[in-house]
Amino acid sequence: MQPAMLIRLRPLGPWRYGPGDGAQDRLDTAFRSDRLYSALTLAMRQLGFLEPWLQATTRSQTPALAWSSLFPFQADTLFAPPPATVWPPPASLVTSPSPLLLSKLRWSAARFIPLPLIESILTGQKVLADQWLPDPESGCLLRRDRPSVAPLRIGSRSTAAVDRLTGLSSRASTLACIEFEPASGLWTVIRFRDQAAESEWADRLAGAFRLLADSGLGARRTSGWGHAQTPEIRRGQWPAILMPKLARAINTNRPGADSGAVLYWLLSLYSPGLADTIDWSAGEYRLVARGGRVENASSGAGAKKSLRMISEGSVIAARSEPMGASLNVAPDGFSHPIRRSGIALAVELPAAAPAPAVEAPPESFESVPCDSPAESMPVEGAA
Numbered sequence: 085m086q087p088a089m090l091i092r093l094r095p096l097g098p099w100r101y102g103p104g105d106g107a108q109d110r111l112d113t114a115f116r117s118d119r120l121y122s123a124l125t126l127a128m129r130q131l132g133f134l135e136p137w138l139q140a141t142t143r144s145q146t147p148a149l150a151w152s153s154l155f156p157f158q159a160d161t162l163f164a165p166p167p168a169t170v171w172p173p174p175a176s177l178v179t180s181p182s183p184l185l186l187s188k189l190r191w192s193a194a195r196f197i198p199l200p201l202i203e204s205i206l207t208g209q210k211v212l213a214d215q216w217l218p219d220p221e222s223g224c225l226l227r228r229d230r231p232s233v234a235p236l237r238i239g240s241r242s243t244a245a246v247d248r249l250t251g252l253s254s255r256a257s258t259l260a261c262i263e264f265e266p267a268s269g270l271w272t273v274i275r276f277r278d279q280a281a282e283s284e285w286a287d288r289l290a291g292a293f294r295l296l297a298d299s300g301l302g303a304r305r306t307s308g309w310g311h312a313q314t315p316e317i318r319r320g321q322w323p324a325i326l327m328p329k330l331a332r333a334i335n336t337n338r339p340g341a342d343s344g345a346v347l348y349w350l351l352s353l354y355s356p357g358l359a360d361t362i363d364w365s366a367g368e369y370r371l372v373a374r375g376g377r378v379e380n381a382s383s384g385a386g387a388k389k390s391l392r393m394i395s396e397g398s399v400i401a402a403r404s405e406p407m408g409a410s411l412n413v414a415p416d417g418f419s420h421p422i423r424r425s426g427i428a429l430a431v432e433l434p435a436a437a438p439a440p441a442v443e444a445p446p447e448s449f450e451s452v453p454c455d456s457p458a459e460s461m462p463v464e465g466a467a
Contacts, residue, residue, distance in 0.1 A: 165397030195223035235268035355426025369398035386415030
């Protein structure tokens with residue numbers, strides 16, 4: 085097992101992580117791992133660790149650490165995008181005393197599933213359908229026997245600039261935002277390559293997350309959005325820090341060295357690395373376009389090169405754990421590289437996990453037209 089850190093952020097107000105195309109009335113489905121890397125890179129620059137951070141992450145073919153996107157939590161329950169190969173759950177694992185409920189339950193309406201339920205499905209345990217209720221607004225699957233308040237909801241806030249001299253305000257604007265319920269927030273997990281990497285980076289990352297909690301993540305940080313309480317950090321072993329039963333099942337059912345590809349469940353965005361040996365004829369995955377703009381006083385402004393990346397929740401087949409790659413998305417002629425992180429945080433699945441075949445390989449991962457600009461991050465390593 086590898087060392088790992090689980091970080092929980094309890095927001096102090098609204099957050100906004102937009103879809104990137106400038107639409108004020110929509111939000112992205114998650115605070116994605118490439119955007120989190122951008123924020124951490126800027127924090128590392130402020131803390132004086134920028135060069136070693138870049139060497140340990142985007143400049144290395146074997147990164148010292150990998151991280152997930154930010155996903156919701158409520159009390160002690162962590163939610164995550166489920167493995168695409170087992171969601172909706174197989175009919176053989178679902179039970180209910182009411183056939184009518186089974187026919188009406190829309191499993192696909194839930195984007196974020198409690199980790200204990202994912203663990204149960206992956207280890208072959210039965211799922212009682214009567215216990216669960218998809219919440220269409222937050223995309224979370226909730227327990228029926230507990231208060232059915234989702235950890236987050238979509239809200240909107242109106243703002244207007246006020247002239248300090250005249251006291252007059254300009255036209256008000258309305259922005260969509262995420263509003264969190266009490267005892268809820270966002271979590272991420274960081275996996276270290278080995279004990280040496282944990283010794284070097286664990287305390288630095290704790291400091292970076294404390295800085296980000298104070299300064300904010302996402303949009304409208306100067307207006308108080310995106311701020312959080314002091315991060316809650318727990319250390320453990322990967323992947324037992326998230327799913328101890330699954331970790332035992334993996335160790336018990338791990339295939340032999342000559343048995344072919346293994347399935348990996350992605351908790352981050354992923355761009356295939358040159359050394360990754362992916363079997364595109366197996367697994368199940370979805371592509372997402374990532375783009376954006378960058379502004380720099382000395383180099384001007386321009387559109388970042390757009391990429392298609394494999395999204396969280398996808399399942400890919402590989403002979404060894406995928407590492408991923410970080411690609412330079414700076415506009416042509418820009419003064420320095422701008423890295424979009426495609427470093428993979430992947431959970432190995434037990435050998436018995438279902439694996440529907442895919443008929444064709446994915447579309448090209450090269451630059452593609454994209455109308456999804458992201459936040460401006462004008463330093464190397466920021467996406």
